[in-house]
Amino acid sequence: MEIKEIIADIKGKMESSGGLKKVYFVACGGSQAAIYPAKYLMECEAKNIGTGIFNSNEFVYATPESVDDRCICVICSLKATAETVEAVKLANARGAYTIAMTGFPDTAMAQNGKYTVVYSNGDDQVYSEANQALALKLAFEILYQFEGYAHYDAAMQAYGKLDSIVAGAKESMLPAARAFGERYKDEEIFYVMGSGPLTGTAYTMACCHLMEMQCRHAVMLHSGEYFHGPFETTDKKLPIILLMSTGKTRFLDERVLKFLKTYAENYTVIDAADTGLSQIDSSVSEYFNSAVMIPLERFFVLQMAEIRGRSMDDRRYMWKVEY
Incomplete structure (x- = not known):
């Protein structure tokens, strides 16, 4: 499923339970840093949706009581860091809608997430499809579908410019x-x-x-x-x-x-x-x-x-x- 379809599907399923109350971002190390801007976007722009970010193991051992079927958990690991896979399983058990972001379609992350987003990685990485870009796209989509975010079109247009911006900056710098x-x-x-x-x-x-x-x-x-x-x-x-x-x-x-x-x-x-x-x-x-x-x-x-x-x-x- 495309990101737009994932969020639409979650929104449809949440309507009977009272709607979305919180988005959690969960990962370790560089993966957590990569999805941090999506958390920043949600904090700045969401009007009625809470957000938080957790190290995977802390999420497992100090799970917020609010994690339930009115939460989306965006959980990221390139391959399948053990504690991040456990975070996906725990969020599933609590009824949350888990979106597993991972670098490959056959990882334990992909196998356990209720939804999966595979992102570009490696030496030939496409930056507009990397984890930081797609985590942002998830956040923009959540804001737009749940709260009618006013600058959604401008955000989507930006993805067509990201790769040339990075290439040009590398050359000039x-x-x-x-x-x-x-x-x-x-x-x-x-x-x-x-x-x-x-x-x-x-x-x-x-x-x-x-x-x-x-x-x-x-x-x-x-x-x-x-x-x-x-x-x-x-x-x-x-x-x-x-x-x-x-x-x-x-x-x-x-x-x-x-x-x-x-x-x-x-x-x-x-x-x-x-x-x-x-x-x-x-x-x-x-x-x-x-x-x-x-x-x-x-x-x-x-x-x-x-x-x-x-x-x-x-x-x-x-x-x-x-x-």
């Missing part, structure tokens, strides 16, 4: 990405900051691309929280990466940048405003920040990886030992 790689190839620790639609993206860069794929220490900080303790560690040497968003929370990032210009030197800014997002209608472009910026921040780390001679596929423990 290649010199900056190579300079990033040269500058930081020998650094051992990084602070990565973002806010609003790029909160999950900052997590991805810190925890997935720097820590997991390059075995570098990294701290993810929300731009709004930087001034509530962490900024005391700022000096001229500390490597800081600021992901600047467009939209409602940009002021938070601009405040950080102003401070960095005064008290720091070893920082890099990757600005969503420089990516071509302005090609998307301003009523919805904010929500596509992550769909563009996750491929781009990974592109920056990839340049560093190539200069270091360390593959993004190298791991110490993941998939190698029991954990």
Whole structure:
């Protein structure tokens, strides 16, 4: 079933039980970060639908009492992370409508979800069909079908532009990405900051691309929280990466940048405003920040990886030992 059909089917089944009350987003690691923008969209735009986001294992062990047949659970795992599969099973048992997002049609995720969305992944990933883009599409569809979201058409038109925006940004930002790689190839620790639609993206860069794929220490900080303790560690040497968003929370990032210009030197800014997002209608472009910026921040780390001679596929423990 297509995403539009999935939500229509759920809506029809929910009419007899009182309608939709909450949407939960559940995943681990990079998958959770990828679906975070959909949660942000729901929080910003939904009028009468609650939302929440959970780590898969926390969802299993500290399940919200409100999970029932008036909830949609969007649960994501590329292959079939064990705790995420358990989250699907638990949500099913509670009567929720589970939408299993996964990278392949034959995974345990696909086998257990009441509905399945297979997303593009791998080296030849189509970004307009990646997990972050399709999670957003689910959220837009929920908003439109349950609450008549006014900017639905503009959101759907954006999908035809995403791939060319990412390709163009990679081309225009290649010199900056190579300079990033040269500058930081020998650094051992990084602070990565973002806010609003790029909160999950900052997590991805810190925890997935720097820590997991390059075995570098990294701290993810929300731009709004930087001034509530962490900024005391700022000096001229500390490597800081600021992901600047467009939209409602940009002021938070601009405040950080102003401070960095005064008290720091070893920082890099990757600005969503420089990516071509302005090609998307301003009523919805904010929500596509992550769909563009996750491929781009990974592109920056990839340049560093190539200069270091360390593959993004190298791991110490993941998939190698029991954990």
